[in-house]
Amino acid sequence: MIWSERLSGLDSMFLYIEDRTAHMHVGAVAIFEGKAPAYRDLVAHIASKLDRAPRYRQRLAFVPLNLGRPVWIDDASLDLEFHVRHTALPPPGGEEPLKRLAARVFAQRLDRDRPLWEVWLVEGLGDDRFALLSKTHHCMLDGVSGADLATVLLGVDPSEVSPGKPAPWTPRPAPSTAALVAEAVADQATHPVQVLRGAMQPSSPARRMLLELGAGLKPLVGLSRLGRAPASSLNRAIGPHRRWEMVSLDLEAVKAIRVALGGTVNDVLLAVVAGALRRLLVERGERPPAEIRALIPVSIRGAASARELGNRVTAVFCELPVGEADAAERLRKVSLGMNALKESGQAVGALAWTHLGSFAPPALLAQVARFQSTFRYMNLVVTNIPGPKDPIYLLGRKMLEWYPLVPLAQGQTLGVAIQSYNGRIGIGLLGDGEALRDLPVLAAAIPAALAELTDLARRAAAPKGA
Numbered sequence: 001m002i003w004s005e006r007l008s009g010l011d012s013m014f015l016y017i018e019d020r021t022a023h024m025h026v027g028a029v030a031i032f033e034g035k036a037p038a039y040r041d042l043v044a045h046i047a048s049k050l051d052r053a054p055r056y057r058q059r060l061a062f063v064p065l066n067l068g069r070p071v072w073i074d075d076a077s078l079d080l081e082f083h084v085r086h087t088a089l090p091p092p093g094g095e096e097p098l099k100r101l102a103a104r105v106f107a108q109r110l111d112r113d114r115p116l117w118e119v120w121l122v123e124g125l126g127d128d129r130f131a132l133l134s135k136t137h138h139c140m141l142d143g144v145s146g147a148d149l150a151t152v153l154l155g156v157d158p159s160e161v162s163p164g165k166p167a168p169w170t171p172r173p174a175p176s177t178a179a180l181v182a183e184a185v186a187d188q189a190t191h192p193v194q195v196l197r198g199a200m201q202p203s204s205p206a207r208r209m210l211l212e213l214g215a216g217l218k219p220l221v222g223l224s225r226l227g228r229a230p231a232s233s234l235n236r237a238i239g240p241h242r243r244w245e246m247v248s249l250d251l252e253a254v255k256a257i258r259v260a261l262g263g264t265v266n267d268v269l270l271a272v273v274a275g276a277l278r279r280l281l282v283e284r285g286e287r288p289p290a291e292i293r294a295l296i297p298v299s300i301r302g303a304a305s306a307r308e309l310g311n312r313v314t315a316v317f318c319e320l321p322v323g324e325a326d327a328a329e330r331l332r333k334v335s336l337g338m339n340a341l342k343e344s345g346q347a348v349g350a351l352a353w354t355h356l357g358s359f360a361p362p363a364l365l366a367q368v369a370r371f372q373s374t375f376r377y378m379n380l381v382v383t384n385i386p387g388p389k390d391p392i393y394l395l396g397r398k399m400l401e402w403y404p405l406v407p408l409a410q411g412q413t414l415g416v417a418i419q420s421y422n423g424r425i426g427i428g429l430l431g432d433g434e435a436l437r438d439l440p441v442l443a444a445a446i447p448a449a450l451a452e453l454t455d456l457a458r459r460a461a462a463p464k465g466a
Contacts, residue, residue: 001172001173002172002173002174002175002179003073003074003172003173003174004061004071004072004073004174004175004180004183005058005071005072006068006069006070006071006072006183006187007060007069007070007071007072007139008069009069011139011140012069012070012139014137014138014139015060015070015137015139017409017410018109019410020240021237021238021239021240021410022238022407022408022409022410023107023108023109023110023407024137024138024139024407024409025106025110025116025135025136025137025138025405025407026135026136026137026138026141026404026405026406026407026417027106027133027134027135027136027404027405028132028133028134028150028402028403028404028405028419028428029098029102029131029132029133029244029246029401029402029403029405029428030131030132030134030150030394030399030401030402030403031125031129031130031131031399031400031401031402032129032130032131032132032394032397032398032399032400033128033129033397033398033400034128034129034130034396034397034398035128035130035397036121036122036123036130036397037121037394037395037397039084039086039121041162041163041395042084042119042121042163042395043080043081043084044163044166045153045163045164045394045395046080046084046119046149046153047080047163047166048163048164048165048166048167049149049152049153049164050166050169051166051167051169052152053148053149053151053152055072055115055140055141056083056115056117056140056149057074057075057078057115057169057171058072058073058074058075058115059072059073059075059112059113059114059115059116060072060073060112060116061073061174061175061180063180063181063184064177064180064181065181067181067184067185068180068181068183068184068185068187069184071175071180071183073172073174073175074171074172074174075114075115075171076171076174078115078171079114082114083114083115083117083118083119084118084119084120084121085118085119085120085121086120086121086123087101087120087121087122087123088122088123088124089101089122089123089124089125089126090124091124092126093124093125093126093127094125094126095125095246098122098125098131099244099245099246100244101120101122101133102133102244103241103242103243103244103433104242105118105120105133105135106133106135106242106244106405106430107240107241107242107433110135110137116136116137116139116140117134117135117136117137117140117149118133118134118135119132119133119134119149120132120133120134129400130397132394134149134150135405136148136149138407153394154392154393154394154399155392155393156388156390156391156392156393157393158391158393158396158398159396160393160395160396161395161396162395163395228376228377229292229293229376229377229378229379230289230290230291230292230293230379231289232281232289232292232379233281233284233286233435234277234292234379234380234412234413234414234435235376235379235411235412235413236411236413236432236435237410237411238408238410238411238412238413238432238435239432239433239434239435240433241432241433241434242408242430242431242432242433243430243431243432243433243436243437243439244428244429244430244431244439245428245429245431245439245440245442245443246401246403246426246427246428246429246443247403247426247427247429247443247446247447248401248424248425248426248427249272249424249425249427249446249447249450250423250424250425251265251420251423251424251425252423253450253454254268254269254272254425254450256454256457256461257331257450257453257454257456257457259457259461260456260457260458260460260461261328261331261453261456261457261460262331262332262335263331263332263334263335263338264335264338266338266384267331267334267335267338268331268453269384269418269425270294270296270318270320270334270338270382270384271327271330271331271334271335271449271453272446272449272450272453273294273320273382273416273446273449274320274321274322274324274330274334274449275327275330275445275448275449275452275453276442276445276446276448276449277292277320277322277442277445278322278323278324278325279441279442279445279448279449280438280441280442280445281322283438283441284438288322288323289322289323290321290322290323290324291319291320291321291322291323292319292320292322292379292380293317293318293319293320293377293378293379294317294318294319294320294378294379294380294381294382295315295316295317295377295378295380295381295382296315296316296317296318296381296382296383296384297315297381297383298315298316316341317341317377317378318334318337318338318341318382319337320334320382321333321334327449327452327453327456328453328456331453376411378412379412380412380414380415380416381406381409381412381415381416382416382417382418383404383406383416383417383418384418384419385404385417385418385419385420386419386420387402387419387420387421387422388421388422389420389422389423390422391422392421392422399421399422401421401424401426402419402421402426403417403419403426403427403428404417404418404419404426404428405417405428405430406428406430407430408430408431408432413431413432413435413436414429414430414431414432414436414439414442415429415430415431416428416429417429417430427446429442429443
């Protein structure tokens with residue numbers, strides 16, 4: 001049976017934002033203990049799990065003349081050895097060559113003629129450790145959907161040391177070029193009618209979309225008044241190269257600050273990022289602006305959409321008080337700002353904007369996406385994803401650390417991705433290769449900003465008179 005599935009408006013926008021130097025893949029660097037698995041075993045392990053992550057054996061098919069949004073089709077010539085790479089660091093290994101390798105891998109655009117993902121097995125890290133680098137195009141997932149490759153490859157059972165057998169799979173035939181054009185034209189004409197029909201069915205995706213669209217129209221007006229983000233040296237045209245840094249923090253230390261000084265764990269982490277960015281700008285000899293604006297992705301994937309593929313994500317824009325010298329006051333301002341955002345419904349307005357994209361012609365949607373990436377609504381992206389609380393394993397090897405990746409859009413030289421795992425918080429810093437030569441300064445400033453808040457928290461928690 002001929003099969004295809006059209007990308008949503010939001011997923012299409014992640015494709016349209018891409019240009020020669022800005023690539024929209026997410027990913028991670030994961031570090032494991034023990035000897036690396038054999039390359040063939042890793043390939044076999046991935047093959048045995050692909051039935052639980054079907055998007056990873058599908059590729060894009062583009063509609064001629066951009067008459068419709070692209071569609072997913074099964075890749076009849078899927079070659080896992082193309083997607084699963086194997087390399088080793090030069091002796092003596094260590095994190096510095098790993099960071100340089102990750103920067104090169106993350107700088108490379110994924111091949112749009114194949115499924116949009118790669119996994120790199122990296123040996124030679126030293127200290128009886130190895131690493132996996134992963135990259136997946138953002139149009140495939142939002143980082144917290146239940147159908148990404150990391151979710152199915154990594155498990156809680158340390159006794160699973162051998163790859164299983166892959167389930168039988170036969171790729172479905174793809175539509176012809178003429179059929180793609182005809183379906184795209186028909187979709188543009190009938191999509192609004194189909195949405196209205198679907199809205200009559202309780203709990204349907206169409207009904208949910210229209211409810212979200214209606215609820216978001218008023219906040220969307222407020223969102224449109226945001227204007228440009230403050231001028232900053234963080235914003236300039238980006239080149240083809242990248243820099244990569246990894247920072248690990250203690251989750252309990254962050255929680256202790258929350259208890260002593262107030263706010264949420266997310267507020268504390270945003271205050272830490274704000275303090276580190278202040279240090280970076282001061283080290284550059286700049287006077288930090290009062291605030292810089294961060295786009296913070298927010299997942300809206302509930303139980304009703306847990307099994308849906310593609311992105312279920314919206315965003316809020318948070319002002320980070322980098323001009324504030326006092327760490328406690330930075331945290332207070334971040335907490336107040338985030339509370340105000342929750343009450344404003346800004347995330348609902350941003351969601352309504354993405355839903356409107358599903359009704360727009362593809363050519364217009366592409367122009368809007370490119371305008372958004374160049375208008376500078378924000379200075380940077382800061383994403384915080386809750387991860388597993390307990391250890392997870394790859395073929396019996398325990399994962400020690402996890403550092404996520406958020407991509408750079410045009411005009412944004414820095415991305416900050418945060419994820420908790422097993423009592424630690426991993427922070428992945430992606431910077432433009434030229435504009436962020438001082439990325440190590442930011443990496444060092446993050447634990448320093450946490451230590452500053454920790455000291456204030458201890459003083460606040462100490463008995464009076466002690």
